[in-house]
Amino acid sequence: MTDRPYVLLSCALSLDGYLDDATDRRLVLSNDDDWDRVDEVRASCDAIMVGANTIRRDNPRLLVRSAERRRRRIADGRPENPLKVTITASGDLDPATEFFATGEQVVYAPSGVATPGETVPMGERVDLAAVLADLAARGVRRLMVEGGTDMHTAFLTAGLADELHMVTAPLFVGDGKAPRFVHDGRFPWDGEHRATLAEVRAIGNVALHRYLLSKSEVDKHWLRAAIELSTRCPPSTTAFAVGAIVVDGQGNGLARGYSRESGGTEHAEEAALAKLDPADPRLRRATMYSSLEPCGRRSSRPRTCTDLILAAGIPRVVFALREPPTFVDGRGAELLTAGGAEVVEVPELAAAVRDVNRNLL
Numbered sequence: 001m002t003d004r005p006y007v008l009l010s011c012a013l014s015l016d017g018y019l020d021d022a023t024d025r026r027l028v029l030s031n032d033d034d035w036d037r038v039d040e041v042r043a044s045c046d047a048i049m050v051g052a053n054t055i056r057r058d059n060p061r062l063l064v065r066s067a068e069r070r071r072r073r074i075a076d077g078r079p080e081n082p083l084k085v086t087i088t089a090s091g092d093l094d095p096a097t098e099f100f101a102t103g104e105q106v107v108y109a110p111s112g113v114a115t116p117g118e119t120v121p122m123g124e125r126v127d128l129a130a131v132l133a134d135l136a137a138r139g140v141r142r143l144m145v146e147g148g149t150d151m152h153t154a155f156l157t158a159g160l161a162d163e164l165h166m167v168t169a170p171l172f173v174g175d176g177k178a179p180r181f182v183h184d185g186r187f188p189w190d191g192e193h194r195a196t197l198a199e200v201r202a203i204g205n206v207a208l209h210r211y212l213l214s215k216s217e218v219d220k221h222w223l224r225a226a227i228e229l230s231t232r233c234p235p236s237t238t239a240f241a242v243g244a245i246v247v248d249g250q251g252n253g254l255a256r257g258y259s260r261e262s263g264g265t266e267h268a269e270e271a272a273l274a275k276l277d278p279a280d281p282r283l284r285r286a287t288m289y290s291s292l293e294p295c296g297r298r299s300s301r302p303r304t305c306t307d308l309i310l311a312a313g314i315p316r317v318v319f320a321l322r323e324p325p326t327f328v329d330g331r332g333a334e335l336l337t338a339g340g341a342e343v344v345e346v347p348e349l350a351a352a353v354r355d356v357n358r359n360l361l
């Protein structure tokens with residue numbers, strides 16, 4: 001998507017899923033090393049958003065702590081700190097809070113509601129998509145959302161999030177009056193459609209879970225894995241090095257393959273499909289990720305990968321690089337589309353595929 005910034009949600013939770021306890025004191029969930037990780041993420045973003053209640057309750061500074069990271073931002077021609085952003089309906093914000101103390105801020109509020117700092121009137125109610133469009137117009141390409149419950153719920157239920165960083169701390173709050181990670185609601189990720197786990201990392205006594213939420217991020221994740229796989233191909237001067245991964249509708253990798261995996265002229269998609277039972281019902285909702293456009297014509301064997309994919313009933317194909325007409329003029333994408341499959345090209349990753357095949361291109 002280009003009309004809104006990349007949205008990264010970040011939170012720290014107790015083991016029973018609370019963002020805080022129910023007392024006036026702020027519950028410390030994270031540790032120094034994790035704050036340093038959060039600082040790095042902040043430094044990578046153009047703006048940081050929290051809900052007005054988090055400003056009232058926690059009085060966060062929302063600055064990049066590390067002087068080195070601030071220096072690097074300036075050297076890159078960016079402001080020392082990300083833009084601070086909040087949303088309020090009541091306008092109940094104290095101008096003396098840390099939010100307004102340093103750096104640049106912007107407050108989104110319904111028209112006619114007065115707030116401290118630069119306020120953008122949003123009509124009768126503040127609509128998240130409109131907020132994101134306004135931020136994009138201000139040059140914000142990467143937005144970090146740091147809570148609380150209302151903010152996370154709003155972004156997630158609207159499907160306006162690309163990535164989630166969730167840290168769990170080894171403690172229980174055990175009090176239903178405390179704020180949970182999210183409210184009840186309808187989330188795009190459920191038993192049928194799951195988020196994609198990209199990373200789990202121990203950071204001292206807390207665990208970071210990094211999830212990919214948007215389809216575009218999930219596609220890039222699996223394509224990168226397919227490109228990585230393609231580096232294992234036995235070398236050839238007459239055929240490309242390709243990696244392919246079949247992923248089911250719930251985000252499980254079902255099978256992987258790479259060019260010439262079992263010798264000869266085997267193609268990556270063919271190698272992956274050979275590991276699956278053609279009657280496997282999961283194929284009917286799967287995606288074939290292939291670093292290179294699946295072949296639509298083939299000199300070495302009768303069945304093309306396009307043919308094999310359609311015959312397997314795989315409804316979606318994602319690739320990074322169109323097959324260059326070096327050996328055959330494939331037209332795989334057109335044939336797949338004509339066969340009823342959804343075809344997605346991710347040109348952003350094409351350079352990496354070219355690099356793996358630089359001896360041929």
Ligand SMILES: NC(=O)c1ccc[n+]([C@@H]2O[C@H](COP(=O)([O-])OP(=O)(O)OC[C@H]3O[C@@H](n4cnc5c(N)ncnc54)[C@H](OP(=O)(O)O)[C@@H]3O)[C@@H](O)[C@H]2O)c1
Nearest residue numbers: 011012019051052053054088089090126147148149150151
């Ligand atoms: N552990 C963590 O990672 C973490 C991070 C952040 C916060 N927290 C905790 O989360 C708790 C706060 O969560 P919360 O859900 O109460 O508050 P919140 O999400 O920080 O803020 C909610 C407020 O944002 C404003 N708002 C949200 N959506 C809006 C919309 N569409 N239009 C206009 N205004 C809108 C409203 O402000 P008005 O009330 O001004 O109208 C609303 O009351 C605190 O306990 C805090 O410590 C924890």
Ligand SMILES: [Zn+2]
Nearest residue numbers: 267294295305
């Ligand atoms: Zn092929």
